[in-house]
Amino acid sequence: MSEFTYRNGMLHAEGVSVVDLAERFGTPLYIYSRTHLIRQYQALAEAMKPIAPQFYFAIKSNSNLAVIETLGAQGAGADVVSGGELFRALRAGISADRIVFAGVGKTVAEIDYALSEQIRFFTVESEEELTRISERAVAAGCVGRIAIRVNPDVDPHTHKYTSTGKAENKFGVDLSRAEKAYEQALQLPGIEVAGLHMHLGSPIMTPAPYAEALEKVRPLCERLKKEVETFRHLDIGGGLGISYRPEQAPLDPRDFASAVLPALHGLGLAVGMEPGRFYTGNAGILVTRVEYVKQNPFKKFVIVDAAMNDLLRPPLYEAHHEIVAVQQTDEQIFGDVVGPVCESADFMAQNRELPAVESGNLLAILSAGAYGFVMASNYNARGRAAEVMVSGDRVEEVRARETWEELVQGERIPTWE
Ligand SMILES: Cc1ncc(COP(=O)(O)O)c(C=O)c1O
Known part of the structure; x- marks a missing residue:
């Protein structure tokens, strides 16, 4: 509506x-309509109620402080992809323990900033980035919590510029290397392995790609959950599609929930989601x-x-x-x-x-x-x-x-x- x-x-x-x-x-x-923002937040929260995920609003979609604050007041955290976005999220009143930080090119300064604010976790996009976060955390005498962004090689059926979870995309660590990357993370000083992350692309108009990706990452999640005490989060990203044309049906949160809840139930992990466009x-x-x-x-x-x-x-x-x-x-x-x-x-x-x-x-x-x-x-x-x-x-x-x-x-x- x-x-x-x-x-x-x-x-x-x-x-x-x-x-x-x-x-x-x-x-x-x-x-901007404040009512629409709130309604969208509540519709998704209601549909996903059986597992009560933490929503991290992808502020790249709209980072006006008033928009972030509106969603933050509903309970949203923030998904950020730069030091500037982290600054905006904090300025809008999102607490650092509800902020996750993605992006393939995090600089030393950005990592230091996020470590000093003690964000919930970094979404790590490469093995080299793991090493960098470890070095910076050791230098600062703190711990960097991380979730490896796993690229499950699933086609989100969207524009080639907005697909992020296919093998040829620059994002994440492909599933075949992910296990090794976790082994590396577990050996590194200053690193706490907090979870696993994925994001397929956007806008995604059917729940099928999410279900397919979850099937692919589920065994790894189960293994890590069993073996690593601190492994508690599964963040399934954003990308939920909206309607851009009168005849186009948006991705209904209830259909989305029906498709993903069976795979998420019983995992025993705190689920995170990163909607941006769906809200804004x-x-x-x-x-x-x-x-x-x-x-x-x-x-x-x-x-x-x-x-x-x-x-x-x-x-x-x-x-x-x-x-x-x-x-x-x-x-x-x-x-x-x-x-x-x-x-x-x-x-x-x-x-x-x-x-x-x-x-x-x-x-x-x-x-x-x-x-x-x-x-x-x-x-x-x-x-x-x-x-x-x-x-x-x-x-x-x-x-x-x-x-x-x-x-x-x-x-x-x-x-x-
Ligand atoms: C890691 C990550 N999470 C969430 C999103 C949000 O996507 P959307 O606004 O389509 O929900 C993006 C978009 O690029 C992203 O890269």
Whole structure:
């Protein structure tokens, strides 16, 4: 169920008119629904209740402090992939013992930071990383808890850029080497073997890949559980799919639960999950104003004030986002929605039936709450959009629009003297 609905022909975010928000905060504007975030959290928690997993919100999907805080207040921890994300999670009030740290390229500084905060565990992506965490933990006189990210070589049936659990992907340690990696971990000083991790990719639209991967890693988990006293966690990653098109069914948490619970029951391990998009994707829209409608000899271009620097998913993944008029109309035109950035890749929709709009009208790009603002850049010296959060009739600006002054902050012209 969406929290972005029409009332008297005008799009609303929960109880608030999107036109009013665009006038008050300007465009392009990201709008997040707090109710949707909470509802998604609760739906998954309810479905998985028989094993009560710890949810680690994958903050890479949307790392605004208000979003992290909303989910943290529901009980979520955080899955982070950089020192910056760890900083954000802590700043938003997530306690370190509910934070896990993944990523193939953790630097010494990032490892030191996470060790000093005593996070729950590192999701280790290579044997070399194990050695590095061991050395840093010994140097700091502490223990680094780790879960090896096992790559189970399962096809998640998603875009090649968002598949992470196939043998050819850079992530994790393949299943055939995992046992050796655990042996290495058990010998290393300063390391505590806390669990096993996997993440297959995203968005995953059926539970089958999870069930297949669990079948593959289960024997290893059982063995480690028996042999290693500290081995207590199984983190099954994120990637749960949402609907990006009206006709597309999202991954139903109840179907997901039915498929994975049999494999998880009886393992005796604390299960972790790392949903990102499932919480945030349909919690957000990107509102943009039409600047021009241009007809060239081949097609029509609706030129808007949002661009690929605001929402990269269409050019990066050929991702589909529904685009609707903020003021409802039955009339349609056919063409592309493009931004002002100087790239032909700067599009939000191509060759589509679109609402008939003209200069000054507002459009809403749907399902933009995940991997939207977080991928924004300053390309073409464009300031990043403002972000607001709505809860019922209330609105809070949760990130101010970036100013031109902020664009040049930190830069200086050398004097060469
Ligand atoms: C390790 C890990 N966990 C969780 C996620 C979250 O994926 P999603 O937002 O699709 O749930 C990702 C996404 O890249 C990931 O790499």
